[in-house]
Structures are given as C-alpha cells and as structure tokens.
Amino acid sequence: MEKSRVALLSTLALASAALAGDKMLITGAGATFPFPLYSKWFSDYNKLHPEVQINYQSIGSGGGIKQITEKTVDFGASDAPMSDEEMAKAPGIQHIPTVLGAVVVVYNVPGLEGLKLTPETLSGIFLGRISRWNDPAIAHDNKGAKLPDSAIAVAHRSDGSGTTAVFTDYLSKVSPEWKSGPGAGKSVSWPAGLGGKGNEGVTGIVKQTQGAIGYVELAYANQNKLPVAELRDRDGKFVKPSIETVSAAAEKAVLPDDYRVSITDAPGANAYPISAFTYLLVYQDQPDGVKGEALVRFLWWAVHDGQKLAAPLDYAPLPAAAVRKVEQTLAKLTVQGKRVLATSK
Amino acid sequence: MQRASDILTVRKPGRLSRIAAPVRGNLPDRAWAALLTVLGLAVLAVAAVIVVELWRLSSAVLAKTGLFSFVFASHWDVVRDLYGALPFIYGTLVTSCLALLLAVPVSVGLALFLTEMSPPRVRSIVSFPIGLLAGIPSVVYGLWGLFVLVPLLRGHVEPGLARTLGFLPFFRGPPIGLGYLAAGVILAIMILPTITSIAIEVLRTVPLSLREAALALGATRWETIRIAVLPYARAGILGATILGLGRALGETMAVTMLIGNSPTISASLFAPGYSLPAVIANEFAEASGGLHTGALAALGLLLFAVTLLLNIAARLLVRISRRGPARVAA
Numbered sequence: 001m002e003k004s005r006v007a008l009l010s011t012l013a014l015a016s017a018a019l020a021g022d023k024m025l026i027t028g029a030g031a032t033f034p035f036p037l038y039s040k041w042f043s044d045y046n047k048l049h050p051e052v053q054i055n056y057q058s059i060g061s062g063g064g065i066k067q068i069t070e071k072t073v074d075f076g077a078s079d080a081p082m083s084d085e086e087m088a089k090a091p092g093i094q095h096i097p098t099v100l101g102a103v104v105v106v107y108n109v110p111g112l113e114g115l116k117l118t119p120e121t122l123s124g125i126f127l128g129r130i131s132r133w134n135d136p137a138i139a140h141d142n143k144g145a146k147l148p149d150s151a152i153a154v155a156h157r158s159d160g161s162g163t164t165a166v167f168t169d170y171l172s173k174v175s176p177e178w179k180s181g182p183g184a185g186k187s188v189s190w191p192a193g194l195g196g197k198g199n200e201g202v203t204g205i206v207k208q209t210q211g212a213i214g215y216v217e218l219a220y221a222n223q224n225k226l227p228v229a230e231l232r233d234r235d236g237k238f239v240k241p242s243i244e245t246v247s248a249a250a251e252k253a254v255l256p257d258d259y260r261v262s263i264t265d266a267p268g269a270n271a272y273p274i275s276a277f278t279y280l281l282v283y284q285d286q287p288d289g290v291k292g293e294a295l296v297r298f299l300w301w302a303v304h305d306g307q308k309l310a311a312p313l314d315y316a317p318l319p320a321a322a323v324r325k326v327e328q329t330l331a332k333l334t335v336q337g338k339r340v341l342a343t344s345k
Numbered sequence: 346m347q348r349a350s351d352i353l354t355v356r357k358p359g360r361l362s363r364i365a366a367p368v369r370g371n372l373p374d375r376a377w378a379a380l381l382t383v384l385g386l387a388v389l390a391v392a393a394v395i396v397v398e399l400w401r402l403s404s405a406v407l408a409k410t411g412l413f414s415f416v417f418a419s420h421w422d423v424v425r426d427l428y429g430a431l432p433f434i435y436g437t438l439v440t441s442c443l444a445l446l447l448a449v450p451v452s453v454g455l456a457l458f459l460t461e462m463s464p465p466r467v468r469s470i471v472s473f474p475i476g477l478l479a480g481i482p483s484v485v486y487g488l489w490g491l492f493v494l495v496p497l498l499r500g501h502v503e504p505g506l507a508r509t510l511g512f513l514p515f516f517r518g519p520p521i522g523l524g525y526l527a528a529g530v531i532l533a534i535m536i537l538p539t540i541t542s543i544a545i546e547v548l549r550t551v552p553l554s555l556r557e558a559a560l561a562l563g564a565t566r567w568e569t570i571r572i573a574v575l576p577y578a579r580a581g582i583l584g585a586t587i588l589g590l591g592r593a594l595g596e597t598m599a600v601t602m603l604i605g606n607s608p609t610i611s612a613s614l615f616a617p618g619y620s621l622p623a624v625i626a627n628e629f630a631e632a633s634g635g636l637h638t639g640a641l642a643a644l645g646l647l648l649f650a651v652t653l654l655l656n657i658a659a660r661l662l663v664r665i666s667r668r669g670p671a672r673v674a675a
Contacts, residue, residue, distance in 0.1 A: 065633060085634065158601065158627045159626075160631025187631070189420065193607070194521065194607060194617050197602065197626075209499075209522070
C-alpha cells in the first residue's frame with residue numbers, strides 16, 4: 001500500500017515536471033476557415049521548436065473573439081475583424097493578418113463552363129430578382145453559352161459564418177439595393193433560397209440541385225472540383241478566383257495600423273473582388289513571460305516561413321507589402337512591458 | 346429520458362407511494378432518506394438553473410421587443426437586430442405534427458401485429474432492428490435523408506403529390522426536396538422505434554383474461570383488439586406518442602440538414618422552413634453582440650416552454666384516458 005502510493009506520487013511528480021519543465025502549452029480558439037492551415041503550422045512549428053506546443057480549438061470566429069476577450073485563451077482567431085463594440089471590451093487587442101481567403105460563387109448547370117457574372121447580376125440573383133438562368137442579364141455576359149430555361153435555386157449558409165460576412169460585405173458594396181435590404185453580417189435575412197449548414201451543406205445543395213447557385217470558400221470549391229463563376233472587377237474585366245488573384249486583391253489595399261480593413265471589390269489588375277484577410281487576435285502586451293515570447297516568435301515565423309505552406313492548402317499568402325507592415329506590428333508587441341523582437345529585423 | 350417502465354409504474358401511483366413512504370427509523374435510514382431527497386431536488390434545481398440563466402441572457406432582447414411581439418413576429422434580421430420567432434415555432438410544430446401523423450399509425454399497427462398476431466419467433470426477429478433504429482445517431486439520419494430521401498422526394502414523391510393532391514394548399518410549389526416534408530418524414534422514421542417499443546410493452550400488460558373474455562363472447566380477432574386490447578392500452582399508447590413527440594420537438598441535427606433553413610412561413614409542405622433547435626445550433630457559434638445571443642437564448646426558453654406545455658397536456662390526456670379502461674371493465 002505504502003509502496004504503491006510512493007510509486008504513484010513519483011509518477012505524478014515526473015509527469016508534472018515533464019509538462020511544466022520541458023513543454024509549454026499555448027492555447028488558441030476561433031475561426032474554422034483557416035483551421036487546416038493553422039493545424040499544419042502548429043505541427044510544423046512544434047517539429048522546429050519541440051518545447052512549444054500550440055493547442056487550437058476551431059469553434060468559430062465568434063467564440064474565438066469571446067474567449068480572447070475573457071482571456072481564457074492565449075490567442076483568438078477570426079475571419080471578420082472585430083467590431084468597435086467588441087474592441088472596446090478587449091482593450092489592447094491587436095489583429096495580425098495571417099493569410100487571405102476568398103469566397104467563390106459555385107453553380108450547377110450541366111454543360112455550362114466558365115459562367116461570367118457582373119456584380120449587378122450576382123446581387124440580382126441573391127436578391128431573388130433574377131430567377132431564371134436564361135435571364136437577359138446573365139445571357140448578356142455569357143454570349144454563346146447554353147443557358148437553360150430553368151429556375152435558379154439559391155443556396156446560402158444557414159449558420160453564422162465569416163464566409164457570409166465577406167460575401168454580404170461585397171454585395172453591400174456593389175449593390176445599394178442589397179445594402180438597404182439584407183445588409184452585411186455573419187447571419188443576414190436572406191431574401192431568397194435555401195440554407196445549408198457549413199460549406200459542406202451549401203456544397204451538398206449545389207451538387208444535388210440542378211440550377212443551383214451558392215457561395216463557398218475557395219479551398220472548398222477547389223477540393224470538391226465545383227465549377228466556379230468569374231466575377232467582373234472594377235476595371236470591367238472578368239477575374240477567375242485563384243491564389244494569385246486573391247493575393248493581388250490585397251496588394252493595392254491600404255492597411256491601417258489595426259488591419260481592420262475590407263478588401264472586397266478591391267482595385268488593381270487581376271484582383272479577385274471577394275477576398276478577405278483572416279486574423280489572429282493577440283494582446284499588445286503579453287501577460288505571461290514565457291508563453292508570450294513564444295507566441296510572438298511563432299507569429300513571426302507564421303508570416304514568413306509559414307506563408308509557404310499556404311498555397312498548397314488553397315490559401316493565398318500575404319503580399320510582400322503586407323508582410324513588411326506586419327513585421328513592424330510584431331516588433332511592437334511586448335511581453336510584460338518589454339519588446340521581444342529587434343526592430344531592425 | 347423517460348422509459349417504458351416509468352409509464353407502466355405510474356399506473357398505480359397510490360399503492361407504490363405507500364410502500365415507498367419513509368419509515369421513522371434509525372439514523373442511517375434517515376440519512377439515506379435525506380440524501381435521496383437532496384438528489385431528487387437536484388434535478389429540479391438543474392432545470393431551474395437552466396431557466397434562470399436563459400431568462401437572464403434573453404431579458405435584454407425581450408425587454409426591447411416585448412415577449413408578445415418576439416413570439417408572434419415573423420422577421421428574423423440579425424443585421425438590424427430585429428427578432429421574431431414565429432417561423433421557427435411554426436416549423437417546429439409542423440414538422441413534429443407531420444412526424445406523429447406518419448409514425449403513430451405505423452408504430453401502433455406494428456406493435457399490434459407483433460403482440461397480437463405474429464408468431465413469437467417473428468417478434469424477436471423484428472424487434473431487433475427496431476431497437477437498432479433507435480440507436481442510430483441523428484447526423485446519420487440527416488446524411489441518409491440528404492442523399493437518399495431528398496432526391497426521392499424531389500424526383501418522385503413531391504411531383505406525384507402535386508399531381509394528385511395539388512388542389513390542397515399543402516402540396517403546391519416547386520419540388521425542391523429540402524423542406525417541411527423531408528424533415529417530417531425523417532422525424533417520423535426517428536421516432537418510430539420509440540413509439541413502437543413502448544407500445545409493445547404497453548400491449549403486453551393487457552391481461553390475457555380480457556382477450557379471452559372478448560373471444561368467449563364471440564368477438565373476432567379485430568373486435569378483440571378494438572374492444573378489449575386498445576381501450577386498456579390507450580393511456581400507455583398516448584404516453585408513447587408523447588415521448589415520440591418530445592424527441593421530434595428537440596431533434597436538431599437531422600432537421601437542420603433537411604428543412605432548408607429558411608425563416609419563412611408557408612402552407613406548402615414542399616417549401617423550406619426552419620425550426621427552433623436548428624436556428625440555435627446554426628447561429629449560436631458565431632453570435633456576437635448581446636442581442637443576437639439573447640434572442641437565441643430566448644428561443645431556447647421558448648423551446649423549453651413548448652416542451653413543458655406539451656408534457657403537461659400529455660399528463661392530462663393520459664389521466665383522462667386512464668378512466669377509459671375502468672369504464673370498460675365495469
């Protein structure tokens with residue numbers, strides 16, 4: 001009895017020493033959209049720095065913002081930037097853009113390749129005003145294409161999501177009717193169509209229903225080989241969504257110091273108009289000495305070496321100008337009042 | 346979760362409670378009784394905490410819109426912070442009632458066949474897959490619905506219904522597949538095992554002497570079931586139906602995958618709708634800002650209230666119908 005208790009105690013002591021001494025556990029929570037890339041980052045970074053272990057729960061952007069506000073995690077993650085109201089509740093929070101994502105329009109019309117849509121047509125379809133595939137507005141930009149005389153079935157996300165926020169932000173910019181109608185947000189009051197839960201729900205509806213049109217994340221459309229629509233940009237050219245065109249959308253963007261900027265309907269050649277940054281959320285001053293320093297060093301790695309891992313997983317890397325700006329922001333992050341990274345870097 | 350045995354034991358509440366009444370005794374006895382009382386009250390306390398917390402979360406939105414207009418308004422606009430729950434209440438009730446309408450006749454018929462007519466070997470063979478159906482996770486039902494049921498409804502059932510019964514307002518509009526009908530049918534399949542297995546238990550408690558008496562009077566098999574078996578089992582079958590309804594009301598995953606998730610109210614069963622649990626599951630993860638979270642909590646409170654009201658109604662119904670067999674016996 002006594003012996004086994006001693007054995008148990010010493011095992012516990014060893015275990016806790018192993019946990020406390022050799023490894024540190026950094027926890028984060030938030031967006032589901034960049035999760036595949038983030039989990040690759042965390043495991044690769046752990047191989048380089050075995051003492052740093054990062055645990056990430058992909059519970060959704062809203063949950064991530066809530067948890068970092070309550071400081072129950074070391075960092076949060078969000079697809080849409082925090083609102084002024086949310087920022088006020090988390091003083092000292094800093095947005096760090098990590099990669100870019102895009103929302104693409106997918107459709108199911110047999111025999112129709114490379115559908116071209118203008119912003120007006122797209123908003124008309126999602127408003128329910130354009131309800132048939134052979135509508136003159138669609139035919140005007142798709143000369144020679146065989147457009148069936150069938151109803152358009154609109155599919156949208158039923159769950160609150162950053163994807164919807166980006167998509168409706170774009171529609172609000174290009175269509176006054178959309179802006180005064182459903183508006184922009186993670187959940188909006190859709191004037192038409194069916195709701196599917198998650199990217200897979202929308203994909204399910206689009207794949208199964210002839211004549212359907214919906215919106216999903218670029219990575220999802222690529223992996224499922226869904227036909228995607230080309231959208232007309234501000235210069236009047238039709239742009240196909242790809243990693244290059246998404247990165248191009250961020251190139252001309254003027255980034256404010258808090259990075260809370262919408263890059264939908266961006267100017268510039270070959271810029272895909274429904275693109276957006278995704279962010280990690282950290283406090284300007286890290287309260288924990290050891291973990292804080294490791295987190296800042298990880299962020300530095302993520303916006304440099306980490307960017308090379310983005311494209312294979314269908315995320316667009318940050319353009320060079322954005323990386324330079326993020327470098328300055330990271331250099332200003334402090335751990336218990338002291339800077340971690342040298343500014344000259 | 347209530348089980349069949351609970352329904353059967355409440356049959357004679359007077360006698361049971363007299364046996365279970367605490368005896369004035371020694372210290373261990375009293376300590377034991379006190380512990381059980383605390384545990385019993387803990388269940389009530391948990392329910393109370395849930396209600397209080399939901400109430401606290403939702404008080405802001407209810408103060409802003411008012412309880413009446415929250416329940417009876419039909420717009421749900423998160424961007425403008427306008428919340429009305431009527432489409433979700435409507436969708437929940439329509440799909441659940443449709444499920445009962447489809448499942449109860451089948452379940453009771455199946456239970457009657459298995460207890461009154463089939464040879465014992467068939468009964469054990471058929472009972473096994475019924476139990477198995479009850480154990481399938483609801484997301485699997487949802488997937489099956491999405492890939493098998495919805496194409497079937499869209500391609501064959503809905504066009505057929507529209508052709509034959511299209512004069513009714515319930516069977517109009519384009520056949521999309523996703524909608525009230527798909528959700529109702531999947532719910533019917535999901536609650537079928539619950540109702541069937543409890544109905545079997547209930548029918549087994551019908552005394553053999555009642556059947557023999559009916560047969561001795563010259564009743565046919567159908568007449569025996571009608572005058573001897575069903576009146577005796579009525580209360581229990583009603584209880585089984587209520588348990589099925591409880592499951593249908595609260596089902597989240599399978600419904601949200603099939604109902605179409607559109608906060609609209611339409612008479613047609615082909616149209617997409619929305620249900621209370623589905624909208625909570627869909628929007629809660631990304632709800633930011635006090636009002637949206639509060640409105641979702643208020644929906645939870647509503648679901649709680651609907652379930653409570655239905656349970657009370659069910660208890661009353663069971664009590665009323667329990668007088669039935671006594672009259673028959675007398």
